[in-house]
Amino acid sequence: MSSEYLSPWAKNIAPSPTLAVDAKAKALKAAGEDVCGFGAGEPDFDTPQFIKDACAKALADGKTKYAAAPGLPELRQSLAEQYHQQGVLAEANPAQVVVSPGGKYSCYLAILATCGPGDEVLIPAPYWVSYPEMVKLAGATPKVVLAGDDQGFKITPEQVKEAITPATKLIILNSPSNPTGCLYDREEMEAIMDLAISKNLLVMSDEIYEYLLYDGSVHHRPASFCKEAQDRVITVSGFSKTFSMTGWRLGTLVANPTIAKAVANLQSQTSSNATTFAQYGALAAVQNWEDSMQAVNEMLVHFDRRRLVLLDGLNNIPGIECLRSQGAFYLFPKVSSFGLSSEEFSAQLLDQEKVAVVSGHAFGADGYIRLSYATSDEIIQKGLSRIEEFCSNLK
Ligand SMILES: *Cc1c(COP(=O)(O)O)cnc(C)c1O
Numbered sequence: 001m002s003s004e005y006l007s008p009w010a011k012n013i014a015p016s017p018t019l020a021v022d023a024k025a026k027a028l029k030a031a032g033e034d035v036c037g038f039g040a041g042e043p044d045f046d047t048p049q050f051i052k053d054a055c056a057k058a059l060a061d062g063k064t065k066y067a068a069a070p071g072l073p074e075l076r077q078s079l080a081e082q083y084h085q086q087g088v089l090a091e092a093n094p095a096q097v098v099v100s101p102g103g104k105y106s107c108y109l110a111i112l113a114t115c116g117p118g119d120e121v122l123i124p125a126p127y128w129v130s131y132p133e134m135v136k137l138a139g140a141t142p143k144v145v146l147a148g149d150d151q152g153f154k155i156t157p158e159q160v161k162e163a164i165t166p167a168t169k170l171i172i173l174n175s176p177s178n179p180t181g182c183l184y185d186r187e188e189m190e191a192i193m194d195l196a197i198s199k200n201l202l203v204m205s206d207e208i209y210e211y212l213l214y215d216g217s218v219h220h221r222p223a224s225f226c227k228e229a230q231d232r233v234i235t236v237s238g239f240s241k242t243f244s245m246t247g248w249r250l251g252t253l254v255a256n257p258t259i260a261k262a263v264a265n266l267q268s269q270t271s272s273n274a275t276t277f278a279q280y281g282a283l284a285a286v287q288n289w290e291d292s293m294q295a296v297n298e299m300l301v302h303f304d305r306r307r308l309v310l311l312d313g314l315n316n317i318p319g320i321e322c323l324r325s326q327g328a329f330y331l332f333p334k335v336s337s338f339g340l341s342s343e344e345f346s347a348q349l350l351d352q353e354k355v356a357v358v359s360g361h362a363f364g365a366d367g368y369i370r371l372s373y374a375t376s377d378e379i380i381q382k383g384l385s386r387i388e389e390f391c392s393n394l395k
Pocket of ligand 1: 104105239241
């Protein structure tokens, strides 16, 4: 059948390039090739055992039926209490929390609940690949603002001010960032929030990497800054990255009661609840927070060591420049000095040296590549020497 049968939504949507790189690397591996994969956007650890146990118990106890569409009441309550303690919610009101099938779906519903035709959404680049596609699916227009490594991959209030038009409805923030690992400090975040508030804009703050921080860095939640911010910010997060639970499909969204209700309605008509027994695992994670943070800290020791090895290794390769990241598990080095587009660079790197990275082009930033260090120390060492070999041949 020809594609004329497809809807405008289906015709215009691009497949996720990060999942595509991962699929290609896996296919090469399956064909017997020795691939060094830096494409993965997921932690390489197992989910902490006590979380798996709580889910297994729920399954054994017959928690296999539909649950309330916006999430298990006890999970929403626990999350509401936590967000209240963090200043994101004025009160521990579970009606302002929605548990969804993945942080990705939380983002989509946040956009769908607030943006439509005629609206512009400000997306700082380098951006997470799905934001522009989600904005287009909502019928709204993405407006991309680029922040290069010379400004730490962070947009300035001046850039925001310049990009705002009467049609601007929403600003998307993602700190710590995928793909750069950069983190906005309090002042930088506050300056953007002040602008958003003065221009009556909404903010979607994607905080999926909020607990993956290095060098003693502190994550700032924009919703916690003031009363207006609590009202205007939609805070999105989830369990995938923090607890190595990508396959569980569990995301969260916190917003003012009007938006939270709209998101819950959209979810009730398009997906119903996130998997019931999986939510019991998440409940154990939230209710045993000390154990959870201990598990995260164990993973962070490994992430941090690999981050520094990869960072050093990349910066030691003539022609590559890489900023020191402060969060998540990605580095985003500049490779433009080799005179190739980042798509050509990453395609040739995979072809010639069997090293899988994602082209910066996918994140709205040509001239860079993204490497995930959610992989073994051995792969990092081997990958680095192959990248070095590849680059020395380009010179
Ligand atoms: C991984 C990721 C998400 C969501 O992940 P889920 O697995 O859907 O929970 C959201 N935003 C960013 C920036 C991510 O990297």
